[in-house]
Amino acid sequence: MGKKHRVFIVEDHRLFREGLKSMLDSRGDIDIVGEAEDGLEAIRLIRNIKPELVLLDLSMPKMGGISVMKEVKRELPDTRILALTIHESDQFVLEAFEAGTDGYCIKDASRAELMNAVDCVLQGKPYISPDISDQVIQGYISGKKTLKKESNWDTVTQREREVLKLLAEGYTNKEIGDFLHISAKTVEKHRANLISKLDLHNVAQLTTFAIEKGLVEPKT
Structure with missing residues (x-):
């Protein structure tokens, strides 16, 4: 097998983090090079480790995922980020992509969907969970809501x-x-x-x- 993809996990819930590690380890082509339980710790470790891909929860203690994204992309623009979140609103989707995320995956996604999201982002392709994609597109088409409102x-x-x-x-x-x-x-x-x-x-x-x-x- 060739060189493994270097992946870093940022997730404050230990059980979910351990589940992610187990799923990714089972693929055989991924090396989990680090993990963090809060945003400040994540930035410090990612800065030193320089992973290829960061799996990032948006709701993190001390510093939120959006702030982490901006800092990582500022210092390590080639590091790819896949947001993992419970948030499905247009506001979070827009803010995440504006902050530099390469993919947006909902936490209740199936294992197959998560692996597809990881593959897409590793290949340099943007990814959005299918339900989110439909929601965003319908928001544009209906004109009943917008992705960004001045407030x-x-x-x-x-x-x-x-x-x-x-x-x-x-x-x-x-x-x-x-x-x-x-x-x-x-x-x-x-x-x-x-x-x-x-x-x-x-x-x-x-x-x-x-x-x-x-x-x-x-x-x-």
């Missing part, structure tokens, strides 16, 4: 989105500053900008908004 959310910068996610996860300004390599004062400025742009009034409302946008999962 207050569109004025929020990528850095502000990262701060919003971490605030919603309960981290302090200092902790967020440490994660993002910025000062606590700068974090506070970003928080003030978020409150102003989104017309919200406190961290509780910011947290609710972050959950609605899928940046964090609601606590059970």
Whole structure:
């Protein structure tokens, strides 16, 4: 057998991550070169390992999948990314492809579909789950919805989105500053900008908004 494809997995749910590893290992042509449980760890490891393909969950602790995509594509433009997600809305599809993903696969896909998605992306072909493709096309045809609507959310910068996610996860300004390599004062400025742009009034409302946008999962 020839050279194996070097694959890195970013997924915070251990059971799902182990399942992915088992399926990919069974192919024989893939070498799992690393894994990460949160977005910040993923960027640090991917930067050093330089895998051929990254399987990336969009809903990650500390730094979301969209931010990870942008950072990976900025530093390693030849590394391919396959988004694995529960999110089926047009908004997530559009944001993922704008961030640089090469494929978009829903987590409840069959094994055959997932393997097809991996093959397509490894071959340099874009991939979108069939149900998503139909949804996006119908959105264009019907004219009842658009892939991108101007809103207050569109004025929020990528850095502000990262701060919003971490605030919603309960981290302090200092902790967020440490994660993002910025000062606590700068974090506070970003928080003030978020409150102003989104017309919200406190961290509780910011947290609710972050959950609605899928940046964090609601606590059970």
